Amino acid sequence: MKFAPIPPTALLGEFSSTLHLCLAHVLSGDGRQVDYYKERSASLDDYVILDNGAYELGRSFPFEHVLEIAQDIQPDELVLPDVFLDGHATLRETHEAFKILEAEPDWWATTNLMVVPQGATTASWMACLAGLIHDVRPDVIGIPVIYETKMGRGILIKNVLKYLSNDKTYQPDIHLLGWDGDLYKLHCYARDFPLIVRSIDSAKPFYFSRVADPVTLYSGRNVRRPEGYFTLGPKAFDPDYLDVNLDLVYMAAEGHLDNLFL
DSSP: EEEEEEOGGTTTSSSSSSSSEEEEEEHTHHHHHHHHHHHHHHHHTTTEEOOOHHHHHHHHHOOOHHHHHHHHOOOSEEEEEOOOOHHHHHHHHHHHHHHHHHOHHHHHTTEEEOOOOOSSSSSHHHHHHHHHHHHOOOOOEEEEEEHHHHHOHHHHHHOOOOOOOOOOTTOOOOEEEEEOHHHHHHHHHHHHHHTTTEEEEEEEHTTTTBBBSHHHHHHHHOOOOOTTTTGGGGGGGHHHHOOOHHHHHHHHHTOOGGGGGG
16 A cells, blocks of 8 residues: 655655645645645656545535646646535535536546545445446545544445445545554555555654654554644654654555564
8 A cells, every 4th residue: 555645845855755645725825835746746756646625624625726726736636526424415516526527628538536435324425435436437436534433444445345346347446535543454454455445645644743742653642633734844843753653654554564573
C-alpha cells in the first residue's frame, strides 16, 4: 500500500512522497501549494490526487471551485463530491458532477476519478457504492476514516470485493481517506488486501510531532490536528519524532511492521 503524507505548506517537498493528496479548499488560498502540486502533476514520477475537502469542511468544497483548481494543477485523479453519511445525496451530487465532466471530455478524458460512497449503515453504504459504480464506473473507491468506528473499513473492503466478484472485467482500486492512527490495523490492511487497497493518506505523522508535545505514533496516544495546521513552519515540529513517525507509517503501510521486532 502506498502512503500519501499531507505535510503543512512549509514542509512540501522535504517530506512528500511520489503519491500526493492535496485539498481543494487549502489550494484555493495558497499559491505555494498550487505551484507545488502543479509541478508534481507534471512529473512522470509523481501521482497527484485532488480531494474535495469534505472531511475537513464537513461538506465537499463547491465542485465548480474544485474544477477551477483542477484545471490549474492538472491532477492525475479527482475526488468527486460526497455528503457525510448520506448515500442518496452523495449519489445525486456525484451524478451531477460527473455530467459536468462528461460535457468537457477534452479536459477530463485522462483524469482518473475517485468516488466516495456514504451511508449510515453497511447496507446503505453498499447501495450507494452500487449506484456510483453504475453511474460513474470509477477508477478508485474512497473509504473515509469515519467508517473505522462506524462499521470497520475492513468489513467494507470485504463487501466491496464480494460485490466486484460478479464482474471480472472491472477492478477499481481502493484508497483509504485518512487514518485513525492504528499502526497494526494499517499493517493488516496492507497484508490482507494487497491487490485492491492501493493507498492511504494522513497528516498524523506531522502533527503528532509538534514541538510543544511530540508523540510517537507507536505510543497509541491520540492527538487532534491543530487549527492552522497548514500554516505551521518547520520549527513547529521535532525532526527526530517526525522521522520516527513517518518511518512507522511507511513500514505499516507496506505491511512490514514486524520489522520493528527484528
